[in-house]
Amino acid sequence: xxPEWKAMFENHGCxxxxxxxxxxxxxxxxxxxxxxxKPEEALLRxxxxxxxxxxxxxxxxxxxxxxxxxxxxxxxxxxxxxxxNRTCGFRVVGHxxxxxxxCRIPGAxxxxxxxxxxxxxxxxxxxxxxxxxxxxxxxxxxxxxxxxAFPSSLREAVANWEKSDFVKKAFGDxxxxxxxxxxxxxxGLFDKVVTxxxxxxxxxxx
Numbered sequence: 001x002x003p004e005w006k007a008m009f010e011n012h013g014c015x016x017x018x019x020x021x022x023x024x025x026x027x028x029x030x031x032x033x034x035x036x037x038k039p040e041e042a043l044l045r046x047x048x049x050x051x052x053x054x055x056x057x058x059x060x061x062x063x064x065x066x067x068x069x070x071x072x073x074x075x076x077x078x079x080x081x082x083x084x085n086r087t088c089g090f091r092v093v094g095h096x097x098x099x100x101x102x103c104r105i106p107g108a109x110x111x112x113x114x115x116x117x118x119x120x121x122x123x124x125x126x127x128x129x130x131x132x133x134x135x136x137x138x139x140x141x142x143x144x145x146x147x148x149a150f151p152s153s154l155r156e157a158v159a160n161w162e163k164s165d166f167v168k169k170a171f172g173d174x175x176x177x178x179x180x181x182x183x184x185x186x187x188g189l190f191d192k193v194v195t196x197x198x199x200x201x202x203x204x205x206x
Contacts (some may be wrong), residue, residue, distance in 0.1 A: 051122035052089075056157035059110050060110065060157060064109070064153060074086055074141060078147035089141075122127075154186060
């Protein structure tokens with residue numbers, strides 16, 4: 001969060017946060033891959049395939065990131081793609097030269113440089129391997145059992161990162177180890193915290 005942003009909001013008696021679901025609301029960052037991307041091409045398959053789940057630490061980097069991935073929230077829970085379908089993780093919009101792929105997964109807390117690097121790495125992997133994105137998902141992606149799920153917690157994202165050979169290949173051993181340490185530390189610190197919910201819940205039952 002830029003200090004200039006914070007100062008501007010504070011001057012108007014407000015406070016800005018970059019937590020994607022700080023108050024149960026949704027903060028979203030959308031990434032667009034512009035006109036040269038066609039949904040039939042392998043880039044889309046790379047985006048929706050295994051690498052994006054393995055790179056979840058770059059697009060959803062915090063405990064709170066995963067609070068927004070809820071059915072019916074308009075935040076995606078799967079890696080499906082569809083035409084102008086806001087329930088999918090990847091939404092193809094526009095026509096002709098304006099056609100593009102919109103990635104709806106990153107939240108307001110995502111570092112845009114890391115998130116874009118992750119999405120480009122996954123997309124280029126799809127191009128290199130000439131993979132097929134498969135048919136579009138029509139209808140409600142929240143209810144489509146065949147759609148591959150995006151990680152639902154930081155713990156799952158760290159586990160995917162830790163066992164990923166793709167991360168090491170795309171970003172090198174140094175980046176792999178650094179962000180693995182970050183993810184494990186972040187999850188470990190949270191695991192030691194007794195939350196307000198736990199206190200309230202236990203007092204109610206006491």
